[in-house]
Amino acid sequence: MSSRQTFRALRSATAVNTVLIAAAASAVFVGSYGLFGGETTTKTHGAAAASSSAEVAAELAPFTTADAGSCLNWDIDAQGKVSNFSQTDCSTEHRFEVAAREDLSVYPTSEFGENAQMPNQERQAQLREELCHGATLAYVDGRFDPAGKFSIAPILPPAEAWAQGDRTMLCGLQTTDEKGVAQPFSGRVVEVDQANIAEPGACRAIGDDQVLRTVDCAEPHQLETVSIVDLSQQFPQGTPSIDDQNKFLSERCTQAVEDYLGGEEALYQSTLQPYWGSLAESSWNGGSRSVNCSLMHVNRQTKTFSAITGSAKNGRESLTIDGATPAAPPTRNPLRNP
Structure with a gap:
């Protein structure tokens, strides 16, 4: 032979x-939910947004105006702190492509009412299945490899914005490293190799x-x-x-x-x-x-x-x-x- x-x-x-x-x-990316939600918010994006009202407003604008088709980017330092959250052209490097925008304030219970705490990681995982999964598959017209490098995930507003009543949740697509940190990629998901x-x-x-x-x-x-x-x-x-x-x-x-x-x-x-x-x-x-x-x-x-x-x-x-x-x-x- x-x-x-x-x-x-x-x-x-x-x-x-x-x-x-x-x-x-297919399991690599499970668990990377809520980049700016819960405990992660306090340590990262929420911390960056809490210094002054003017800074909060500037930081919130890219999040609050994002909708399906928007691409979002941010910087992450060695301590995991997020800064420079922004919308960017999808042909350039970004960390998140928005597939749908959800308003949790109209959720059919009082779970996300005026004094509600941010949902924890487990609840965000449930929201991913309840609200993000179907909407994201519809956004990419079914062109999504569940065993590929992209995962469906929700992101929540900074903790400061949540405390002020913002109940926006963005559903979208990201690719993460083995620690669950969103990595930069270029191009729209439907246009790139998902392997x-x-x-x-x-x-x-x-x-x-x-x-x-x-x-x-x-x-x-x-x-x-x-x-x-x-x-x-x-x-x-x-x-x-x-x-x-x-x-x-x-x-x-x-x-x-x-x-x-x-x-x-x-x-x-x-x-x-x-x-x-x-x-x-x-x-x-x-x-x-x-x-x-x-x-x-x-x-x-x-x-x-x-x-x-x-x-x-x-x-x-x-x-x-x-x-x-x-x-x-x-x-x-x-x-x-x-």
Whole structure:
């Protein structure tokens, strides 16, 4: 069996892990609600808005005038304090695209009345499902990949504005890092690739909560990213089947990991194998087009990912696999001319 046939067999043996990766990707952004609500408000946007009436008015204007189609941006310092909240052109970097504007004062109970406290994180999560989810899907005309990098989230006004009676809630789309901090992106969500991918050289770990996170390669991880592949270039006519994606990516990703490590022999000596993602029809229809090629190791007993520490770029001697230094692979017979 050739090395590439071997890698295809390994891919088949570990295909069950694709389900794990998909579940992890869809869970990454759960929990990033209420950027300016509850406790977060006091520490960030609310703190920035509380100094004077004039400053409050200036800070509130971009929030109170935002509506569906508006794009919002703000700065975040090392302590998590938010400042310079503003509306901006969606073609430039921003952190939030507004899909709908909700007035909680007309909510069919007295829950958000004159003296009501801001909803806590749990209640904001419920409001996301009750008020934001459907409105946001309608805004993007259903073009949303639930396993992609964007998440649906609400943001509330600063604490100072809430205390003065503002019950506006903005529903929209954002992409966050592994800590739940909204990250800048450019372009409208329906116009960009929604795939949840990592940059080459990034190491990614699957935690006990089944969330896929980018970590330092010196920490235990399951995948080391080597490249990004835009599948729309190979499949411009429509959604490719998983089999067609695998056939294409088997060659593309094997070549990518060889290039990343410095050749086929370097890959063999690493004891690692190529791995790639694939896009379900729902993700493709939702707007995702790219996948990662990565390096991984299979635990032969459990048939799941091994835990790797170190970067494969530094050679087998710099790695541990499931806590042990990987043994040298068997010596191969010299290649012979046909």
